Amino acid sequence: MTFKKLTVLPTATEILLPAGSPLTEVEYETPQRLIPFGCRSGSCGACVIEVLEGFGSLGEPDDDELDFLEDLGRTGGNHRLACQCRLRGDATVRVADDI
Amino acid sequence: MPNRVHNVGYGDRTPFLNAAASAKLRAEIDRQLDQQVVEWYANVPEAAHLEGRNVDSEYYKRNLIETAWRIRMLRVSEAKALVEIAKRSPQAAQVWANYEQEEMLHDELFIADLEKVGVSREQFLATEPYLSTKLLTGYFSYLLDHEGPLGVVAYSYLVEYVNVKLEPRKLEALKGSVGESNIGGQINHSHTDINDDHPGEVWAAVRHLLRDQDDVAAFKRYLREHQTILVQYFQELHLDTIAKAEQPV
Numbered sequence: 180m181t182f183k184k185l186t187v188l189p190t191a192t193e194i195l196l197p198a199g200s201p202l203t204e205v206e207y208e209t210p211q212r213l214i215p216f217g218c219r220s221g222s223c224g225a226c227v228i229e230v231l232e233g234f235g236s237l238g239e240p241d242d243d244e245l246d247f248l249e250d251l252g253r254t255g256g257n258h259r260l261a262c263q264c265r266l267r268g269d270a271t272v273r274v275a276d277d278i
Numbered sequence: 279m280p281n282r283v284h285n286v287g288y289g290d291r292t293p294f295l296n297a298a299a300s301a302k303l304r305a306e307i308d309r310q311l312d313q314q315v316v317e318w319y320a321n322v323p324e325a326a327h328l329e330g331r332n333v334d335s336e337y338y339k340r341n342l343i344e345t346a347w348r349i350r351m352l353r354v355s356e357a358k359a360l361v362e363i364a365k366r367s368p369q370a371a372q373v374w375a376n377y378e379q380e381e382m383l384h385d386e387l388f389i390a391d392l393e394k395v396g397v398s399r400e401q402f403l404a405t406e407p408y409l410s411t412k413l414l415t416g417y418f419s420y421l422l423d424h425e426g427p428l429g430v431v432a433y434s435y436l437v438e439y440v441n442v443k444l445e446p447r448k449l450e451a452l453k454g455s456v457g458e459s460n461i462g463g464q465i466n467h468s469h470t471d472i473n474d475d476h477p478g479e480v481w482a483a484v485r486h487l488l489r490d491q492d493d494v495a496a497f498k499r500y501l502r503e504h505q506t507i508l509v510q511y512f513q514e515l516h517l518d519t520i521a522k523a524e525q526p527v
Contacts, residue, residue: 180301197301201482204297219372 183236183266187213188273198268202226202237202261214274219262224251226261227275234259236268285365293486294493300485303494310498311439314505322509323516328448333455335395337519342392344515347407348414349385353378355418355430362427363487370486374431377479380470387463394460408518410511417507425496428487432500435484438476441468 181198185205194208205214217225221244230237237259240248244263248254258275295303319325327337356378364371392402421429445468452461470476488494 180298180305182298196297200297200301207291207293207296219369220376 184269185266186232186269186271188231188271196266198266200266202264202266205261214261214272216262221247221260221263224260227251227253228259228261228264228272229255229275230257230259231271231273233268233270236266236270237264238267287364287366287368287371291369294488294490295485300481303488304481304485307435307498307501308439310501311436314436314501315440315444318505318509322512324520325512327520329451331451331455333452334520334523336523337515338456339392339395339397340515340519342388342395343397343402343405344408344411344511346385346388346392346402347405348411349381349388351407351411351415352418352433353382353385355415355422356434358422359418359427359430362422363431363483366427367486370431370483373479373483373486377434377476377483380474380476384467384470387467389463391461391463394462395456408511408514410507410514414504414507414511417503421500428484428493428497429500429503431480431483431487432497433504435477435480436501436504438471438480441471442477445471 182195183198183200185194185196185202186192187194187205190211190213192209192211192213194205194213196204196208202214203216203219206212206216214228215225217223219226224247227248234257240259240263244260247260248258253275259272261272293300324337327333328341356374360371360374360378363374389399389402393399418430418433421427445464449461449465449468452464458465484497488497
């Protein structure tokens with residue numbers, strides 16, 4: 180089993196997850212609420228993250244996610260909905276509300 | 279002082295298995311299923327019939343009919359399972375609801391393929407399902423009433439795992455024996471299972487339903503019991519089609 184590292188800012192908490200795990204797993208790895216997940220289906224926008232490193236490690240966003248991020252005004256190109264991501268390589272992210 | 283509300287899935291939200299333990303158990307379960315597949319081919323009469331070059335027409339049609347009936351009847355049980363799952367784990371219920379949404383109308387895909395080989399919708403509707411098909415539905419009801427939703431979800435994991443692993447080989451063979459233009463519904467069904475990673479979806483629900491080692495042991499047992507009932511179905515199918523045709527008049 181291969182593990183990948185997710186670093187969540189601003190606490191710089193490092194979490195190791197099996198490669199391919201959904202980022203929603205973060206919620207069960209630590210009692211801290213590092214990412215504020217809501218619907219977990221890409222429709223509420225509670226879990227917007229800014230990807231500081233390893234954008235390609237989180238999989239490709241689909242058109243629905245890109246459209247919604249645009250609706251949310253996150254058009255910089257380095258944002259994702261955490262609930263739609265899978266950790267395929269190391270990445271560093273920051274919850275958008277903390278930017 | 280706690281209130282009187284139960285069965286709403288709150289409390290400790292930390293799953294029994296963390297991500298790594300879940301992946302490890304899934305690999306163990308998949309090894310069990312690989313062994314079950316070996317036993318399947320060894321013990322079920324004509325287990326590889328649909329993977330061969332010469333497909334018995336009655337066997338093929340009846341299998342499609344029973345598959346459509348199985349989907350129609352089990353979607354009722356699986357909808358009831360959603361209620362029980364939601365009582366225990368809203369996380370699992372969300373996954374299960376999405377899975378059911380994707381599978382709910384797949385009976386139509388098989389009915390479409392039936393029409394391609396000359397079995398009308400009316401003929402399908404007039405066909406009484408096999409007893410083994412009804413008993414599978416009955417087992418689901420027993421599980422929901424007396425053991426909980428894990429056994430129902432276990433059935434889907436078994437079916438999805440085996441489908442993704444074996445269905446492409448079967449469909450490739452059917453392209454030659456039945457004709458690619460006649461099996462479009464089955465190909466579409468398989469696309470959903472593979473492209474939407476249905477084994478992964480169902481496992482995500484399983485993981486949130488497992489609460490202790492007793493549940494893990496029960497899950498392994500459910501996989502074997504479901505296979506036992508499916509063996510009964512394929513025995514009934516064989517007796518009613520290929521074996522019947524081979525009997526002297």
